[in-house]
Amino acid sequence: MFNYRGLEIEKFCHDSFLVKNGEINLYFDPFKLSKNIPKADYIFISHEHFDHFSFDDIHKIIKDSTVLFMNKMTHKEIDSLLDNKMIIISPGDSIDFNGLHIEGVPAYNLNKFKEPGKVYHPKEDKQLGFIITFNGVKIYYTGDTDDIPEMDGLSSKNIDLLFIPVSGTYVMTPAEALKAAEKIRADISIPMHYGTIVGDKKQAEIFKEGCLKKGLHSEII
Numbered sequence: 001m002f003n004y005r006g007l008e009i010e011k012f013c014h015d016s017f018l019v020k021n022g023e024i025n026l027y028f029d030p031f032k033l034s035k036n037i038p039k040a041d042y043i044f045i046s047h048e049h050f051d052h053f054s055f056d057d058i059h060k061i062i063k064d065s066t067v068l069f070m071n072k073m074t075h076k077e078i079d080s081l082l083d084n085k086m087i088i089i090s091p092g093d094s095i096d097f098n099g100l101h102i103e104g105v106p107a108y109n110l111n112k113f114k115e116p117g118k119v120y121h122p123k124e125d126k127q128l129g130f131i132i133t134f135n136g137v138k139i140y141y142t143g144d145t146d147d148i149p150e151m152d153g154l155s156s157k158n159i160d161l162l163f164i165p166v167s168g169t170y171v172m173t174p175a176e177a178l179k180a181a182e183k184i185r186a187d188i189s190i191p192m193h194y195g196t197i198v199g200d201k202k203q204a205e206i207f208k209e210g211c212l213k214k215g216l217h218s219e220i221i
Helices: 055-061 072-078 174-184 201-213
Strands: 002-004 007-011 017-020 025-028 042-044 067-070 085-088 094-097 100-106 113-115 128-134 137-141 161-165 188-192
Touching: 007 188, 025 128, 067 072, 072 085, 161 174, 174 188, 174 201, 188 201
Parallel strands: 025 042, 042 067, 067 085, 137 161, 161 188
Antiparallel strands: 002 007, 007 017, 017 025, 094 100, 100 128, 128 137
C-alpha cells in the first residue's frame, strides 16, 4: 500500500491497481484480485486483452452502482454481460463525470511485434490510457504502450502519479519507460506490467534507479 495526498494505492499484480480516498474506489484493469476487497465505484479498462479485461475479476468487485469506462472493442465484449452503466472513451476524449475529470490517451506499440509488421497493440485498435483527476490528484495510467509521440506534450498536464509499464515484453523496456517518464515528469512514477505474466521486479528496480539518476521520483508498490 502506498499513500499519496489523501489517496491509498494498492497494486494487485501486473497492471491491476486500486486507488481510493476512503469513500470512492477506483480500479484499473482488475486482474487476479484477492478476496474480500472493497467494491468498485469506478472501473477503468484499458483494452480487451485477458490480463486487462477479466470478467471474473470484475464480478468480484462490481455492485449495482459501479460505472465502467472502456474503449469500443472492450464494450463489444462486455455489453450484453452487465446491466451497469458503461461509458465508451476514445483516445482524445475528455469528459467530466461525478467529480472525476477523465481524458482518453492513446496506448499502442511502435516496436513490439508479434510477427513481422504486426504489433501487439495496434494504434488503430484505439486502446486506452487514462488521465484522471481524482481527489485533486492527477493520475496517468498508461495502459499497454510504448513511448509514443502523444506523450511528448504531457509535462504540461502536471501529472502527479504515473503508472507506467516496464517489462519490455509487449510494452516499454525500463530504458524506454525512463525516456517517457522524463517527458511526462510526474511527481511520482510507479512501474507496472511485471511479475505475473512477463517480467520481474528487476525491471522495476532498473526503472526506479534510472529515475533517481534523472532527478525523478519513483515508487515500487
